[in-house]
Amino acid sequence: MPRAEVFVDASLRYDRDDPYAVHLSFLTPSGRDPIEWIFARSLASDGLLEPAGDGDVRIWPVPDDPTGPVYVELRSPSGRALLALPRPVLAEFVDRCHDVVPPGDEARYVDLDAELDLLLYDDLS
Numbered sequence: 001m002p003r004a005e006v007f008v009d010a011s012l013r014y015d016r017d018d019p020y021a022v023h024l025s026f027l028t029p030s031g032r033d034p035i036e037w038i039f040a041r042s043l044a045s046d047g048l049l050e051p052a053g054d055g056d057v058r059i060w061p062v063p064d065d066p067t068g069p070v071y072v073e074l075r076s077p078s079g080r081a082l083l084a085l086p087r088p089v090l091a092e093f094v095d096r097c098h099d100v101v102p103p104g105d106e107a108r109y110v111d112l113d114a115e116l117d118l119l120l121y122d123d124l125s
Helices: 041-047 087-100 112-124
Strands: 010-013 021-026 035-040 057-061 070-076 079-085
Touching (some): 041 057
16 A cells, blocks of 8 residues: 655644543545544653553654654554654643643543433433
8 A cells, every 4th residue: 555645734632521532633635524533631641751552543752862753643444644743742732731630630520420321311312
């Protein structure tokens, strides 16, 4: 399968209403609807320092280069994408996420009753 290097603008989003998750979105070169991936906030944090993830999303820093990029690999049945993020950009984003919801305090921002209602009663309406 041919490989192509394509530059894309990506955005990271974090919301205290979904305190465990980070949203990464970007447009494909065709410019259609944005592609969005949701993954654990801890994965972004861990991936700044060492390889992290073992599923659809994997994140790792360039070894032995503290100023090098952080790679984000996204895998799905329809393909694979490898993104290179500037390490300072991801580090600042993670720091801002931790300012909004400190690590370990995520459960304080989750409405468990509402989440259970979604799981148990959403299909009944």
